[in-house]
Each structure stands twice: as structure tokens, then as C-alpha cells.
Amino acid sequence: MSKRDEALVAALELFNDRGVAVVSTNHIAEAAGISPGNLYYHFRNKEAIVAALAEQLFDRWDREFALPEERTPTISDIESMVRTNFRIAWEFRFFHRDLVALLRQDPYLAERFRGVRDRGFAGFRELCGGFVRFGILRPMDRRAVDLLARNCWLISEFWLQSLELDGETDFDMGMERGVEVLLQAMNPYLA
Amino acid sequence: MSKRDEALVAALELFNDRGVAVVSTNHIAEAAGISPGNLYYHFRNKEAIVAALAEQLFDRWDREFALPEERTPTISDIESMVRTNFRIAWEFRFFHRDLVALLRQDPYLAERFRGVRDRGFAGFRELCGGFVRFGILRPMDRRAVDLLARNCWLISEFWLQSLELDGETDFDMGMERGVEVLLQAMNPYLA
């Protein structure tokens, strides 16, 4: 692994454990076993390190949320998507935790993130609409679909933060409860 | 208004606009029209300023979420509670935005917040259970009540952050959509 990649791994762990704001470039360099000067050879500044990690996250989303093309999706596809989502969100938990601050301080990242997120949500709403057409969800109008999709999306995005507020430390247990909450939100609409 | 209070007002505005991490005590003093030294006369450090603002927030929660004692609560009580909640959350929007970081760096605040929040959520779940007993919500078991309450609580806590991620700038419009999402989440369970 290149020193650059080692720096990213070290930065990810530090950001996840302690928060972006309190982790300095010196900390990252030390944890990665390289000099501060070398870190600045690979990255223009701290913002660039965050941006590189964000791109890793976006790549994961792209790769892991491809829907089955050859068959009709089912409700258990949703469940496995939710789990995958929680797992990725956990790996990059620093990101959502400090997201509003990060977007404020890096307009380019903000634009990039909003593009990725908007496409993701549009796809998910589309999927929910598809469930109605396939008879998996009860018939409902566009507005109801939109509200349901938005509710589910909110749970997906913020459940981990909610766990941190609870003081929950066991990720697996916390994740299961999140899956339960989300499925229960869809439950009344199942056909 | 005392200089101390002016400092708190200035700090609140700066924190809301720019985020706690990037606002220094010097910024706060300047915005409040007092000297840095004076700021430190009134507050031990920056953490103490955040803690004082947090106490203001907790006071608001205490005062504004008293339920009507003399009559059975209705679903429209819920709606007005949600609106009140969003309005307070907006006034102190820095708080939830930076909350995980703040709790990490101030264990005392963490304990205090968790106490307030746990009591608040317990009360809300209780209220939902009451709705079932009063026949406002359809009969359901404890687990279903808990999951529903948790979902509604999540929307209440994180809707504003979700708006920031959307890039939504109109608070009133964003709030209305939040109310819609929350009421739609309860809707299937109405008797």
C-alpha cells in the first residue's frame, strides 16, 4: 500500500474515532508513520484528505447499490440494502457526523455530495414507486410514495447518529433496531 | 441586557451561522462588543459558553412541552408539538448539528443531555401509548408503539439537518414538509 493510501486509512480511523475537527494533519501523519511534509506532498491540505475519503464513500455507494436487473425486486432487497447502507455508513461514520460542517467549509464537496445524494434519493423513490406498480406496496398516490420514501431515507441517513446520541456502543445490535424501525415504517403499506 | 447575556446571544448567532468548531472566543467577544478578557471573566472557557446555551435550550424544552392536564390530548396536540419542536430546534440549530462532537468533548454535557433526552423520549412514548388507550391510535402492542415513537422522534430530531443536506434555505417551507412526513408516519395507525 502506498504511503498516500496509508495516510487515508489512518485519517479515516482518526476521523471516525475522534471527529474531523479535532484531528490535525500532524496527528494523521504520525498515525500513518510519515512526516507532515510528506503528507502535504500527497494532499494539498486537510480538506483534500476529507474530499478523497468522501470519494471513496461515493464509490462504495455506486458499487453496492446496483439493483437486480433480471428480476422484480422484493421487500427483502430493501432489507439487504438497508443493512449494506448501515454498514457503509458505519465505516465512514465521521462523514455524516460532521457533514453539515464539512459542506459549509468546502463548497466543491457540497456540490458533489448533493449531486450524488439527489441521484440516490431519486433512485430510491423510483424504487418505491416500482413497488407500488409491482403490487408489493398497496396502491397510493405520488405524494404518499414521496413521503414514505423520505421517511425511510431519513432513517437510513440518521439512524447511526441517533445511536450515538443514545450512547449505544454495540453497532450490530443498534443496526438491527434501525432495520426494525425502517421495516415497521414500510409495514403498513405492504400489500 | 447584561454583557454576559449579550455574549450568549452573539455566540448563538455565530454558532448557528458558521458552526461551533470554526467560531473562536475572539470572534464571540468581538461580535458581542466586549473584550476577550471580559468574555473569560464571564465564562471559564468556550465549552462553558456552549453549555450555557445548551441549558437555555433544555429550559425551552421543559417549558414548552407541558401537555394539557385537564383534557385528553389529541392528534392536533402532536402536530403543534412537532411545530414547536422544529421552531426551537431552528433557534438552536447549531446544537444538533454539532451535537456528537460536542458530547464527545464535554462528558458533563453528554450526561446532562442524555438525561434530558431520555426523559423526553420516555414521555413521548408514554404519550403514544396513551393515544392507543384513548382510542386515537389503533390497538397495537408495546413493540409497535416503541418503533412508531422512535420513528417520529428521529424525524423530530433530524429533519432540520436533513433540510441542510437538501440545501433547503426556506425554514417555513422545510418545516411544513417535515410536519407532513411525521404525520404521514403516524397516519396508518390512526383509529
Add this chain to the structure above:
DNA sequence: GTCTATATCGCGATAGAC
């Protein structure tokens, strides 16, 4: 690519006069 050394800056916090 990687290092050491260092310039520069601004922050948190304190001292001491008034």
C-alpha cells in the same frame, strides 16, 4: 517521494491596570 526544519498564524487563556 520522503525527510527535517521552520515560518506564520490565530487560538485559548491569563495577568494586571483601572
Add this chain to the structure above:
DNA sequence: GTCTATCGCGATATAGAC
């Protein structure tokens, strides 16, 4: 209570040798 002045520190970032 309020001010001015300042200390000490650690952060980001760069220069220049290897």
C-alpha cells in the same frame, strides 16, 4: 466588571536537503 497586553501553544503550510 471591563479593559489592554501578552504568553504559550499547536495548527497549517512551505522550503529545501536528500
